[in-house]
Each structure stands twice: as structure tokens, then as C-alpha cells.
Amino acid sequence: MSGENVEHELQQWLDEAMQGKEESFCRLVDHYQNGVYNLCYRMLGNRHEAEDAAQESFWRAYCNLHRYDPSRSFQTWLLSIASHYCIDQQRKRRMTLIAIDEPFEETFGSNSPTPEHVYSNNEQSNQMEELINTLKPTDRAALVLRYWHQMSEKEIADTLSLSVSAVKSRLFRARKELAEKMETRREEYELHERETYEPQKI
Amino acid sequence: MNSMKGKPMNHKKFEQMILTPEALTAEEREEVDRHIATCESCRKLSLQWQKASRMLNQPLPMAAPAPGFSARFAQSIEKRKEAEQQKQVRSFITILVISLLAAVLIFAVIYYSTNSLETIIKNTANASAQMLFLWESLKAIISTVTGFLPTVLLIPFLLTAASAMLTLTLLWLVSIWKLTLQKETVQ
Numbered sequence: 567m568s569g570e571n572v573e574h575e576l577q578q579w580l581d582e583a584m585q586g587k588e589e590s591f592c593r594l595v596d597h598y599q600n601g602v603y604n605l606c607y608r609m610l611g612n613r614h615e616a617e618d619a620a621q622e623s624f625w626r627a628y629c630n631l632h633r634y635d636p637s638r639s640f641q642t643w644l645l646s647i648a649s650h651y652c653i654d655q656q657r658k659r660r661m662t663l664i665a666i667d668e669p670f671e672e673t674f675g676s677n678s679p680t681p682e683h684v685y686s687n688n689e690q691s692n693q694m695e696e697l698i699n700t701l702k703p704t705d706r707a708a709l710v711l712r713y714w715h716q717m718s719e720k721e722i723a724d725t726l727s728l729s730v731s732a733v734k735s736r737l738f739r740a741r742k743e744l745a746e747k748m749e750t751r752r753e754e755y756e757l758h759e760r761e762t763y764e765p766q767k768i
Numbered sequence: 769m770n771s772m773k774g775k776p777m778n779h780k781k782f783e784q785m786i787l788t789p790e791a792l793t794a795e796e797r798e799e800v801d802r803h804i805a806t807c808e809s810c811r812k813l814s815l816q817w818q819k820a821s822r823m824l825n826q827p828l829p830m831a832a833p834a835p836g837f838s839a840r841f842a843q844s845i846e847k848r849k850e851a852e853q854q855k856q857v858r859s860f861i862t863i864l865v866i867s868l869l870a871a872v873l874i875f876a877v878i879y880y881s882t883n884s885l886e887t888i889i890k891n892t893a894n895a896s897a898q899m900l901f902l903w904e905s906l907k908a909i910i911s912t913v914t915g916f917l918p919t920v921l922l923i924p925f926l927l928t929a930a931s932a933m934l935t936l937t938l939l940w941l942v943s944i945w946k947l948t949l950q951k952e953t954v955q
Binding site: 588592593595596599600601603604607608613616617620621624625628629693694709713714734737738741742744745746748749 | 783784787788812813816817819820821823824825828830831832833834837838840841842844845848852
């Protein structure tokens with residue numbers, strides 16, 4: 567099916583859902599589930615919580631469909647609901663750090679790279695995800711939307727209800743923190759390696 | 769040694785440029801390169817960011833939910849609707865109770881400030897007896913009605929009954945208050 571047809575179909579489902587057709591909304595859920603789930607998973611770092619958060623986000627969207635402004639992208643609106651929900655959840659839990667010995671569980675979508683590529687990148691991805699988990703909730707959301715969802719600064723600003731300059735400053739802070747933490751992590755790793763493999767002096 | 773000591777503003781500017789290289793012009797890039805050659809901390813940050821940026825710019829895996837996500841959502845809609853309805857009923861009842869308490873409080877303040885102690889004791893005893901009788905009658909009515917009403921009609925019935933009760937109570941309070949005022953005017 568061509569991109570234009572998909573767009574047409576999505577618009578039709580959206581119109582029907584806004585008129586109260588539950589089945590059409592469920593079709594929209596089916597189409598947008600990966601994007602929303604991925605955001606929740608990157609934000610919360612836990613499969614079970616991500617499922618709950620994604621389900622709750624879709625439910626909130628369903629209940630507030632009458633407030634949706636059709637001039638905005640529906641996907642951006644959904645991601646906005648999901649990111650605000652996840653930020654609130656994190657603030658409630660006051661969770662800023664996920665245990666380092668608890669790596670992210672991965673499920674790859676249909677657009678996943680080849681198994682060899684996955685294998686070689688997996689370690690790096692886990693390392694990056696662990697570091698991202700130490701960022702402040704809104705900084706993390708900005709970073710996830712920028713690199714996982716390829717959003718522009720303007721789109722991130724719309725999604726997180728921030729100004730573009732606030733997004734720039736959050737991205738700057740997040741990048742700086744990531745770069746610095748990566749270095750710290752590397753030094754810790756090297757020290758650990760030296761201590762583990764250095765021949766013991768008798 | 770950090771050559772940028774004593775120039776924090778410049779340093780911040782270069783950090784910004786290092787961490788957003790995509791927004792730089794060719795001239796700005798050269799400026800950053802020149803700065804990095806002389807500033808140890810910015811060179812370190814640049815190297816660190818290059819590594820992090822390489823990781824972030826590689827194809828990042830998208831996490832996908834377990835199969836059947838949309839079916840689970842469809843199944844949950846009815847339960848969620850029911851929960852939402854219960855939540856609304858709870859909110860309505862809470863508002864109702866708060867309004868009732870507020871009305872009673874206002875009435876009590878006005879009543880106690882305009883009557884003598886003897887009248888208050890006498891009237892309170894009478895009112896308590898009446899309330900007790902009313903409560904017993906109400907319990908009997910509710911148990912009879914819930915016995916034969918189907919569950920679907922129970923919530924609308926309770927809501928209507930509660931609204932009617934609130935209105936009647938408010939009317940009762942207002943009429944007692946007006947009567948009290950009239951008695952005082954006659955005396």
C-alpha cells in the first residue's frame with residue numbers, strides 16, 4: 567500500500583474515531599503502538615511499566631479525542647500524552663537511576679537491523695540506555711524523541727509543551743551529561759578490567 | 769592545564785558549539801577547532817561527545833510491545849469505562865456530601881448565633897428524634913428498593929435519590945431558618 571493510501575486510511579480512522587467509533591480508534595492503536603510503546607519503554611526502562619504506560623496513554627487519548635486539534639500531527643499528540651504521562655510517573659517514583667546490573671530488555675520491531683548488527687551494537691546500546699536512564703525525566707524525553715523518533719527541535723517542543731529554546735537547552739544539558747558520564751563509565755570499566763585481569767602479586 | 773580559566777563565558781559558548789555541531793557554519797567549525805587545540809577540557813568534551821554521538825546516531829533499536837497490544841487495549845476499554853463511571857459517581861457523591869456538610873455548618877452557625885441555649889437544647893433533642901426516625905425509614909426504603917431493582921438501574925436510581933435528598937434537605941434547612949427568623953421577629 568502506498569504512503570498516500572496509508573495516510574488516507576489513517577485520516578479516515580481518525581475521523582471515525584472522533585465521531586465515537588471505537589473500532590477505528592483500536593485500528594489507530596494498532597498503527598501507532600510501536601512508537602508510543604518505544605517512548606514509554608525508553609522513558610521508564612521496564613517492559614511491564616511501559617506496557618501499562620502505553621495502554622494508559624492510548625486510553626487518555628481516547629477519552630480526550632474531542633480536544634485533539636486536527637491541525638497538529640496525531641502521532642505528535644499521542645507521543646505528547648505518553649511523554650507527559652511517563653514524566654509524571656518518574657517524578658512520582660522519584661526514580662532517577664535504574665540499577666546498572668539490570669540491562670534493558672530488548673524486543674526489536676519489524677524495522678530492526680540484522681542479527682549480526684544487533685549483536686555488535688547490543689552492548690553499546692545497553693550502555694547508552696543505562697546512561698540515558700540517569701538523566702532528568704524531561705531531558706531524557708527530549709533525547710529519546712530526538713534520537714529514537716528523529717524529531718526536530720520544533721516537534722520536540724510541541725510534544726513536550728516547551729519552547730524551542732528550552733528544548734535546545736535541555737538537549738545541550740543531556741548531551742553534555744551523557745558525554746561526561748560515558749567517560750566516567752569507561753574509566754570505571756578500565757579500572758575494573760585492570761583489577762580483574764592483573765596478575766596477583768604474591 | 770585549562771587555558772580557558774578566567775573566561776567562563778567563552779568556554780560555555782564553545783561547549784555549546786561542540787555539542788551541537790550540526791548547527792555550525794564552516795567558520796564556526798574552524799573557530800571550534802582552533803579553540804580545541806588550546807583548551808584541554810573542551811578537547812576532552814569534544815572526544816567524549818564524538819563517541820556518544822556515534823552511538824546515538826547509529827540505527828537505534830525500537831522497542832515493540834508484546835503481540836496483541838491493540839487487542840488488549842480493546843478488551844480493556846469496557847473495564848476502563850466502568851471504572852471511569854464509578855470514579856464519576858464517587859466524585860459526585862463526595863461533592864454532594866461536602867455541599868451537605870457545608871450547608872449544615874452554615875445553618876448551625878446561623879442557628880446557634882440567633883437562639884438561646886434553652887431553645888437550642890430543646891430543638892436539638894426534637895431534631896435528633898426526627899432524624900433517627902427518618903434514618904430508619906430511609907434504610908427500610910433503600911433495602912426494599914435494592915431488593916427488586918436491576919443492577920443497571922441501581923446507580924441512576926441512587927443518583928436521583930441522592931440529588932432529591934440534597935434538594936429536600938436544603939429546602940428543609942432554609943425553611944427552618946426562615947421560621948426561626950419569623951419567630952424572633954414576632955417575639
